[in-house]
Amino acid sequence: MSLFRLDTSVLGTRSSTIALADLVEREWRAALPDSPVVRRHLGEAPLSSTHWGAAVAAQFVPPAQRTAEQREALSLAASLVDELVAAEALILAAPLYNYGVSQHLKTWVDLLLTDPRMAAGAESPLTGKPAVLLTARGGAYGPGTPREGWDHAIGWMSRIFGEVWGLDLTVVERELTLVGVDPALEPFRELAERTRTDSEERARRAGRNLALCKETFPA
Ligand SMILES: Cc1cc2nc3c(=O)[nH]c(=O)nc-3n(C[C@H](O)[C@H](O)[C@H](O)COP(=O)(O)O)c2cc1C
Incomplete structure (x- = not known):
């Protein structure tokens, strides 16, 4: 069973999402020691945002008249979907x-969505594919918090990955990662520790489940 792993943090070795993704991958690897992994780390090697504009513009131009930049952008989008x-x-x-x-992440998603296989109205080639989404936030935006609803990432990602792409998505969230960095969050130290250990346990479980999908998801 092959695995694709996407990382997007710009925080390198301090990253909470990379640490969670490592836990998922470790459990998956323990169950499937010989399986290949393809990696893309957008925090370290971002895609140029100019590709997206070129790929969108290309859709309004007959193939024979496309510029080299437009052809390159479409080819990159196709290779990202292939992955x-x-x-x-x-x-x-x-x-x-x-x-x-x-x-x-937005640039990557936007570019992928220019490929005809991922276009609105097309049956997503990713439908039913098992995926684990790891996210982390420095604060907390749940019900009753002063900035309830200010996390505009998780809703969008769930829509794109789960509903638009049709992935069979498991979401693991960690919050309050800025406790210890932002003094205003000091009263939430205990809660932060609890969300850390909970998210780590859920990440391990998600990794084990991802490996089990081998039996249920056709290659
Ligand atoms: C540039 C930047 C912007 C951030 N903006 C927010 C924010 O709007 N809200 C929040 O709760 N945390 C914010 N954080 C904190 C991150 O969400 C937190 O550090 C999280 O753990 C990042 O995940 P990572 O460690 O995998 O990069 C920000 C961090 C950085 C570096």
């Missing part, structure tokens, strides 16, 4: 930045 189609399971690690998704 996902070829994998039998996905790990997607995507933090909250500035109340939304990172520009690197």
Whole structure:
């Protein structure tokens, strides 16, 4: 069973989502020691956002008249879709930045959506594919918090990955990761520790389940 793993954090070794994704991958790897992994780390190697505009513009131009830039953008989009189609399971690690998704993740998604296979109205080639989404946020935006609803990443990601792409999505969330960094969050230390251990346990479980999907998801 092949795995595709996406990382998007810009925080390197301090990243909470990378740490959670590592736990998922470790459990998956323990069950499937010989299976291949394809990785894409947008935090380290972002895609250029100019590709997206070129790929969109190309759709209004007959193939023979497309510029080299437009052809390159479409070819990149196709290869990004190929990576996902070829994998039998996905790990997607995507933090909250500035109340939304990172520009690197948005660029990747936008470019993927220019490929005809992923277009609105087409049956998604990813339908039913098992995926684990790991997300982390420095604060907390749940019911009753002062900024309830300010996390505009998780809703969008769930719509795109779960509903638009049709992935069989398991979401693991960790919050209050800025406790210890932002003094205003100090009263929430205990809660932060609890969400850390809970999210780690859920990530391990998700990794074990991802490996089990081998039997149920056709290659
Ligand atoms: C540039 C930047 C912007 C951030 N914006 C927010 C934010 O709007 N809300 C929030 O709760 N945390 C915010 N954070 C904190 C991150 O969500 C938190 O550090 C999370 O653990 C990031 O995941 P990562 O460690 O995998 O990168 C921000 C962090 C960075 C570096």
